[in-house]
Amino acid sequence: MTAREPDRLADLPTPSLVLDETRLDRNIATMAAFAAERGLALRPHVKTHKSVEIARRQVAAGAAGITVATISEAEIFAAAGFTDIFIAYPLWLDADKTARLRRLLEAHQHGADPLLIGVDSIEGAERAAQAAAGLLHRLAVLVEVDSGHHRSGVEADQAGTVAAAAVSVGLDVAGVFTFPGHSYSPEGRRSAAGDEGRELASAVAALAAAGVTARIVSGGSTPSAEFADAGVLTELRPGVYVFRDAQQWELGMSGPDDIALTVHATVVSQRRDHLITDAGSKVLGVDRGSFSTGFGRLLDHPDARITALSEHHATITQVDLPAGSRITVVPNHVCIAVNLADEYTVVRDGAVIGRWPVDARGANT
């Protein structure tokens, strides 16, 4: 962390991504305590923050390892010294990704946990085994299960077939994983966690029937974590909890006081019936749940609504502020906002204490 000018928050160029260290540390500690209390390992998804510093704090608070989405994220975190990494994605190992996976495996520290990757098809498993030939002892796979989000992943009753095929080509099948992404709705949090537990249990049984013991049963999103079935799961992979965002706020999971990451912006234009601020879609991102009230929220003006977003303009209604006002915008989906920024401006008690790079910004291959 390097301090440099400007060090007054009011002097910060707008729009800028601002991280409240106290809230960050509290969010990290709260989820760590929750997982420990339930007897679940915590493997936070670092695609949310893409920050080595924040991942180190998560591990220091007890995280068992980290989750990434891409080989390029794995490359960056492995180079920073992380050894227990799960690429929670059904990688298709073409020539480029095979070469990069092999470099990761070759650099893998002796005695460290194997690198974990996802598979969701027999052919994907076969390619993984070919890609890791000679290095199979440093690799393990988790079979991805579709628990209702209907994205990638096999149906639970097919998990045994994929696992058996993976074993037959020499892969270590460590278990199963799912992402209950349908938890992102007001009603969905509890029901998606129920789907997650049921489908993972079914997948574990399917593996057992194929002679494969699941030692890792991995699930969890931030909204569903509270309801995760600790009788089935062995680990949770939430991401957004470190920062919280407007989606979490609007799902009723966070108060504004839990929100650690915001965009500091300036009101540039005061029109008759709306304001325009300089934080647009190239800073906030455009993600918007069906339950969202708009394209983000104003931390200090909870009644205000962001009704439209273009690249360098957000249209704000239901609040009146003079042009030149500094405002604090809460992105709808913080993972997207972070990937748009090069660095965090870190504040403690309202004062800038330094900057942290978004180390894996753009590392999406």
Add this chain to the structure above:
Amino acid sequence: MTAREPDRLADLPTPSLVLDETRLDRNIATMAAFAAERGLALRPHVKTHKSVEIARRQVAAGAAGITVATISEAEIFAAAGFTDIFIAYPLWLDADKTARLRRLLEAHQHGADPLLIGVDSIEGAERAAQAAAGLLHRLAVLVEVDSGHHRSGVEADQAGTVAAAAVSVGLDVAGVFTFPGHSYSPEGRRSAAGDEGRELASAVAALAAAGVTARIVSGGSTPSAEFADAGVLTELRPGVYVFRDAQQWELGMSGPDDIALTVHATVVSQRRDHLITDAGSKVLGVDRGSFSTGFGRLLDHPDARITALSEHHATITQVDLPAGSRITVVPNHVCIAVNLADEYTVVRDGAVIGRWPVDARGANT
């Protein structure tokens, strides 16, 4: 442009942003010829591509200058030697932006056209004059007019008041500008261009009534450009035309053969009723017009639909391809996709000929 490995398109890591040079040059030439034929100056908006190389090609093809959205974009293009720059935004000149604007003005080449910025309020004009004190001869302002997009900008009949205030504090008022962003709909292209012409004419009259002659009357988006009123406007500021995108395709303005920028992606999972590809929202962006069929299009499979998008997954229906297939995805809104990438992989006749940096990626303050 530097050549480096990999130089075969099939070896490219996915997802990657790929630029077809032949189509780019054709799109640049077509718009340049159109503007010349109408007697309109062309001042392309470089926020679309954020590329010095592409802006140079636009100027070589006859563009009179460039348009940017932010001071940080202006800094990058000024440093690259561009001298006729319009920051088409109602800048609010706080301490940070004042210091940066002054550095731009100080570096401005003797004899070059003044740096142009937008204003849409009396107070904004007053701040601009204070910010540029001692350097006012290197600055000129355009009054922003709301022609129906209802974002920033004054109503046309107020433009004279703002212009007169600007003149009274010593600013050179060069004219008026608008962004007819409501052209982004199937019916909106012609009607928004009509609104643009009418409101700009009204604003020019309001300036004249206040004793100010508008020598620049600037409008134009890519969808509305075809219908721009050459009797009122003096210049066009389209951006997306260099690449085209799925929005333009679905507005009926481009065939797939005009689309110069795509994301090369891999089908990573073949499910019963959909495919999953590795180009997600962190590569494509989430922008979606009310008229859009989905979250982008497949260039070679026009019937396919992208029905859902998460950070590293796009869900594709109405086409069946085996896992491992390479596909070519057309982003909905190319300005957003470009700002997510560090570089373009440039191809000619299907072969990689080099890479161009996205010089102003993330330059959004």
